[in-house]
Amino acid sequence: xxxxxxxxxxxxxxxxxxxxxxxxxxxxxxxxxxxxxxxxxxxxxxxxxxxxxxxxxxxxxxxxxxxxxxxxxxxxxxxxxxxxxxxxxxxxxxxxxxxxxxxxxxxxxxxxxxxxxxxxxxxxxxxxxxxxxxxxxxxxxxxxxxxxxxxxxxxxxxxxxxxxxxxxxxxxxxxxxxxxxxxxxxxxxxxxxxxxxxxxxxxxxxxxxxxxxxxxxxxxxxxxxxxxxxxxxxxxxxxxxxxxxxxxxxxxxxxxxxxxxxxxxxxxxxxxxxxxxxxxxxxxxxxxxxxxxxx
Amino acid sequence: xxxxxxxxxxxxxxxxxxxxxxxxxxxxxxxxxxxxxxxxxxxxxxxxxxxxxxxxxxxxxxxxxxxxxxxxxxxxxxxxxxxxxxxxxxxxxxxxxxxxxxxxxxxxxxxxxxxxxxxxxxxxxxxxxxxxx
Numbered sequence: 001x002x003x004x005x006x007x008x009x010x011x012x013x014x015x016x017x018x019x020x021x022x023x024x025x026x027x028x029x030x031x032x033x034x035x036x037x038x039x040x041x042x043x044x045x046x047x048x049x050x051x052x053x054x055x056x057x058x059x060x061x062x063x064x065x066x067x068x069x070x071x072x073x074x075x076x077x078x079x080x081x082x083x084x085x086x087x088x089x090x091x092x093x094x095x096x097x098x099x100x101x102x103x104x105x106x107x108x109x110x111x112x113x114x115x116x117x118x119x120x121x122x123x124x125x126x127x128x129x130x131x132x133x134x135x136x137x138x139x140x141x142x143x144x145x146x147x148x149x150x151x152x153x154x155x156x157x158x159x160x161x162x163x164x165x166x167x168x169x170x171x172x173x174x175x176x177x178x179x180x181x182x183x184x185x186x187x188x189x190x191x192x193x194x195x196x197x198x199x200x201x202x203x204x205x206x207x208x209x210x211x212x213x214x215x216x217x218x219x220x221x222x223x224x225x226x227x228x229x230x231x232x233x234x235x236x237x238x239x240x241x242x243x244x245x246x247x248x249x250x251x252x253x254x255x256x257x258x259x260x261x262x263x264x265x266x267x268x269x270x271x272x273x274x275x276x277x278x279x280x281x282x283x284x285x286x287x288x289x290x291x292x293x294x295x
Numbered sequence: 296x297x298x299x300x301x302x303x304x305x306x307x308x309x310x311x312x313x314x315x316x317x318x319x320x321x322x323x324x325x326x327x328x329x330x331x332x333x334x335x336x337x338x339x340x341x342x343x344x345x346x347x348x349x350x351x352x353x354x355x356x357x358x359x360x361x362x363x364x365x366x367x368x369x370x371x372x373x374x375x376x377x378x379x380x381x382x383x384x385x386x387x388x389x390x391x392x393x394x395x396x397x398x399x400x401x402x403x404x405x406x407x408x409x410x411x412x413x414x415x416x417x418x419x420x421x422x423x424x425x426x427x428x
Binding site for chain 2: 038041045048049051052055056147187215216217218220223226227234237278
């Protein structure tokens with residue numbers, strides 16, 4: 001049986017924890033709003049740029065190393081796993097770690113070479129515990145992700161891709177659906193698949209109406225090259241933004257639950273405390289009265 | 296009339312809105328696009344993009360930096376890196392940016408990349424100020 005003092009200190013410490021979790025919830029909620037706004041604003045741009053690429057390459061029959069040419073099985077794959085630097089965000093990190101681990105086990109035999117870049121600490125730690133090291137890792141994205149950062153990552157990855165080090169780049173990250181629902185997804189970002197992405201339907205007769213003789217300023221190859229690099233950078237940025245929004249959403253929900261649980265715990269403890277207190281008072285009164293009777 | 300789409304990574308300014316006319320600062324000078332313009336893909340330079348929505352007299356203006364423009368029979372799509380309306384531009388900040396860029400450009404020991412970067416900055420500041428005034 002715990003003493004009254006024990007229970008009092010447990011109530012006090014639970015209250016402190018509750019204060020922290022509710023503050024974290026508020027912070028995440030504010031960050032989530034910003035991150036959510038970012039994604040929603042980015043989506044139309046990302047879509048338009050892909051449509052433009054598809055239009056150009058399908059009408060002009062221009063080939064580019066970054067475009068998907070044949071559907072053969074990839075041999076050298078680079079996996080980019082996006083997790084977070086910090087914990088306390090529910091199933092966010094374990095989701096993406098488990099999925100990438102599954103993917104890793106399945107494909108490390110099939111492919112000749114499977115390298116991993118970790119963005120965020122948590123997935124890296126998960127893989128390290130299982131004895132797998134990545135080729136590189138990027139931390140400190142907790143503060144704020146910027147388009148510039150996405151550009152740096154994409155430039156580097158594109159360079160390794162065009163040098164022939166890899167023939168497929170895959171991203172695994174948490175996709176943001178809503179504050180309470182996130183989903184871990186695997187997306188192939190390179191080579192770029194442009195099937196069904198044109199602004200017209202290739203099978204239908206609208207394709208005939210679409211002009212094959214677009215005028216280009218400067219040359220089509222040049223524009224396509226720029227566009228594809230831009231497209232990849234935007235996609236990397238989108239993946240990062242999705243992941244950040246999912247992280248905040250997930251943290252917000254788990255902190256809300258923690259605050260609620262702490263409240264329930266405080267209620268339970270207070271009840272026990274009062275019961276104990278009353279029992280102690282009753283005991284004392286009995287002692288006093290029986291003492292008085294004995295006199 | 297054609298459908299105009301003007302998007303940047305940060306926001307969508309117009310999305311498939313019928314427009315009568317659009318002026319874009321293209322690679323080789325300003326282009327005036329009217330309905331039925333020949334299909335075209337071009338890069339854009341820093342400049343002022345003007346558009347008139349269907350049935351309106353007012354010519355709306357936004358300052359854009361680098362971007363792309365596609366004209367096809369279905370409409371005009373402009374993908375800009377940034378696009379700001381007059382109200383969003385901070386004049387004092389632009390003047391400051393312009394001055395810094397000019398100062399840097401007057402120095403001799405600039406690498407080619409730095410030179411290009413400051414020239415771009417100067418151009419962007421000039422365009423913004425042009426729109427404000």
